Amino acid sequence: MQRGGGTKRQKDMRKQLRLMAPRIPFSDSEPVIEAALAGHLRHLPPSIALWQALAARVRHEHTDYDALLEDGYERDAARFFVIDDMNAVLEHWGSARRVTCDADDGV
Template structure:
C-alpha cells in the first residue's frame, strides 16, 4: 500500500501522471487530498524552506476537483457570504453588549476593520471566543484611531513603551464606551 502523504522538495521529480496544486485554495486542497487518499494513492506535500507551497496529486483527480470547484463556486460564495453576515451580526451584538456607549461611527469601523475577512485580524481568528475578540478589536481601534500610538512607534519608541504611554487614554475611552472591564481588557 502506498504511503498516504510524503513530503518532497520542489526539485523532486514530478511523479508520472501527477500535477501540482499551489497552496491557497482550501476547497481544492481538501478535495484533492481526500480523493487521492480514497483512490489509495500518495499525496506529495511540496515543502520549500520548511514551508508548504502546495501538493502533488494525480492529474485526473486534480482535473475533477477543478471542474467541481467551478460548478460549485456560486453556491460556495453564497454560503460564505451568509456565514460572514452571521459573523458580523454576532460581533455587532457582542459589541453592543460590551460597549453600549460606543459612538456609531467607531462601532462601524470596529466591525468593518476588526472583523474583515482574510485580514488576519483578531476578529477573524477561530482561536479565541467572540466575547474576547470584541474587546481586542475595540482596543486595537482605540489604540490606532484615538491615541498617538502610531506616531510614538514611528518616532522609534518600542511597542511596550508606546502601549504604556497611551494606557490611560485607552482605559478612559473603554470606560466611556461602557466597558466595565477597561483595566483588564486593555492589556492586549
C-alpha cells in the same frame, strides 16, 4: 456593511459590541466590527475578536500611540504610555473592561 444585517457572526458581533461598549459611536463601531471579522481573527470567539479589534481601534485612533512609534518608542513602551488614554475612552464608551500592562491581556 449594513447595520443590523449580515451573517449570524456579524449579528452576534454587533450584539456583543453593544454589550461590551454600549456608548461606542457608530463611526467607531463599524470599523471595530469590520476589524473583528477580518480573516486573521476568524478562528477566535466573537468576544475575543471584538476585544482585540476594539482595543486596536482605541489605540490607533484615539491615542498618540502611532506618533510615539514614529518618535522611536518601542511597541511595549508606546502601549504603556497610552494605557490611561485608552482606558478613558473605554470608560466613556461604557466598557467595563480595561486595558492593562499584563502580557495575558491579549492586546
